[in-house]
Amino acid sequence: GNSVTQMEGPVTLSEEAFLTINCTYTAxxxxxxxxxxxxxxxxxxxxxxxxxxxxxxxxxxxxxTYRKETTSFHLEKGSVQVSDSAVYFxxxxxSGGYNKLIFGAGTRLAVHP
Amino acid sequence: DxxxxxxxxxxxRKEGQNVTLSCEQNLNHDAMYWYRQDPGQGLRLIYYSQxxxxxxxxxxxxxYSVSREKKESFPLTVTSAQKNPTAFYxxxxxxxxxxxxxxxxxxxxxxxTVT
Numbered sequence: 001g002n003s004v005t006q007m008e009g010p011v012t013l014s015e016e017a018f019l020t021i022n023c024t025y026t027a028x029x030x031x032x033x034x035x036x037x038x039x040x041x042x043x044x045x046x047x048x049x050x051x052x053x054x055x056x057x058x059x060x061x062x063x064x065t066y067r068k069e070t071t072s073f074h075l076e077k078g079s080v081q082v083s084d085s086a087v088y089f090x091x092x093x094x095s096g097g098y099n100k101l102i103f104g105a106g107t108r109l110a111v112h113p
Numbered sequence: 114d115x116x117x118x119x120x121x122x123x124x125x126r127k128e129g130q131n132v133t134l135s136c137e138q139n140l141n142h143d144a145m146y147w148y149r150q151d152p153g154q155g156l157r158l159i160y161y162s163q164x165x166x167x168x169x170x171x172x173x174x175x176x177y178s179v180s181r182e183k184k185e186s187f188p189l190t191v192t193s194a195q196k197n198p199t200a201f202y203x204x205x206x207x208x209x210x211x212x213x214x215x216x217x218x219x220x221x222x223x224x225x226t227v228t
């Protein structure tokens with residue numbers, strides 16, 4: 001079945017460092033891919049998405065490219081801020097005619113001044 | 114502003130009591146979902162509903178029940194049969210298949226503590 005694997009956290013960085021959070025997936029067909037962010041004590045917010053191979057999603061300085069050949073959707077940001085500290089979830093759309101999402105386990109990012 | 118509201122934000126119950134978590138959306142979405150999140154873990158799907166008066170079990174439905182009498186509302190009842198009910202509960206909604214890239218929109222969550 002479909003699945004998502006994320007790199008384990010926590011990821012600890014200094015402010016202005018480069019960020020990569022790895023995400024790989026297993027899926028049949030052509031799923032859409034998403035990154036969600038969760039700040040402490042809150043719900044999930046959609047950060048970016050990509051709906052087909054080679055699409056690049058971007059938002060708030062974050063980027064991720066849908067790589068079908070490597071089944072990956074790695075999240076990157078060139079210069080992180082303390083305010084980026086959160087848990088990041090990679091997800092893909094499932095199958096079955098409804099909008100079921102399959103989530104990775106999440107990666108906690110801590111950014112220090 | 115359109116969005117999803119969940120109430121209350123914090124809920125405390127004694128073991129053996131049923132408790133109902135509220136979820137309301139004004140996004141005009143057909144589909145709604147309930148997830149459970151435990152500390153340091155990802156989201157697990159409890160129930161989902163694609164349309165009014167219809168819902169299906171997710172991956173961990175045992176000990177939970179739902180209803181979908183109105184498009185805007187999808188309450189979740191945590192019954193006394195749920196063995197480990199203490200968790201963070203998230204409600205979400207989405208457009209029907211074919212009307213978007215299947216992204217889901219989430220509420221702020223309800224943290225349930227059962228002692």
